[in-house]
Amino acid sequence: MPKTTRESLVAAAAELLDRGGPAAVTLREVGRRAGVSHNAPYKHFENKAALLAAIAARELERRESMAPDEEESAPDAAHAAMLRYVRWALHHPERFRLTFGPWSTENNELTEAATHARARFIRAVQAAQAAGRLPQADPERMSALLLALAHGAVQLQLSGHLSRQGKGRAAAKNLVDDLFRYLGGTSH
Amino acid sequence: MPKTTRESLVAAAAELLDRGGPAAVTLREVGRRAGVSHNAPYKHFENKAALLAAIAARELERRESMAPDEEESAPDAAHAAMLRYVRWALHHPERFRLTFGPWSTENNELTEAATHARARFIRAVQAAQAAGRLPQADPERMSALLLALAHGAVQLQLSGHLSRQGKGRAAAKNLVDDLFRYLGGTSH
């Protein structure tokens, strides 16, 4: 595999991100790990923000390529996709956080990948609706509801705002399951 | 009002935060605006992170003091509190973002204020449950579900991940209303 300099830079940056957040992604250390000078990155990315956006885009494409194709139209595809998303986010908090922020709308590569992933999820939601497991609302809006919950649940768990004690065990995964249970009961 | 230096510092920092995020909160500019030297802040806060935590704590206490007391046990108190939260977050995105991150668990003042606010919300949820507007689940866990949705919906809207086009109009406010409608139908 002939790794281009660009790929090496993104890989090094992603590793630093995981280790200590965006502040730990210094162009100097990125360059060192990629075996180039500390400002070689400027020949591949406009600035540090663009480099971070490239990490986010790579991550999105990877997740995309990992999602099983056949599953898409199964009745529980949406539920499964959400649990997969939650598990991924909890294991890679910094990459998850990178998803928001200014990068999202300013970077083309990223926006395109995000739009594609969202379209895919909407199809899964439609399958669940057809199977009667989700209310018959506008699929796009129903998707937004589900995504918002997964997003917020992960965020709360990561920042320690979910009480971890016995009774109310409100782990992100449980909140996703709860929501599907409630929505499944609404045959409205 | 005899503003202490500490209060001036936090006020200046909050203004800078709103203007350009945490990166714009430089101790030098904070000092300048508060009329002190660029490292006077170190006599009041351990470091920059502690100063940011102080902003978050002040914000939480303000929101707390603004919440109407009588409303707490009304059947729609939880719904109203969530809409108020969403409106606040959309108007102060940087302060909202500050709520998560490392500060939350490491700062005592902040943790205490957050715990208090959460307890208050749980009581509102119990009132809604008693009125049959929310399912009879564990109140703490039901609160977590609602908070997660509000959180995630705001996050998605702020980062532009909610399609703003006509049909699926998935503004954060609408998602909150949707959830309450669905949960209200589940008399389970």
Place this chain on the structure above:
DNA sequence: ACCTGAACACCGTTCAAGT
């Protein structure tokens, strides 16, 4: 086209010193 080394402005933090 891609890379390097020096340089610039800026920042968080520390320290010795002042009242």
Place this chain on the structure above:
DNA sequence: ACCTGAACACCGTTCAAGT
């Protein structure tokens, strides 16, 4: 107890120059 000014190490970014 609170503040100042100088100093240090570090960072993003720019520039002139090399292949």
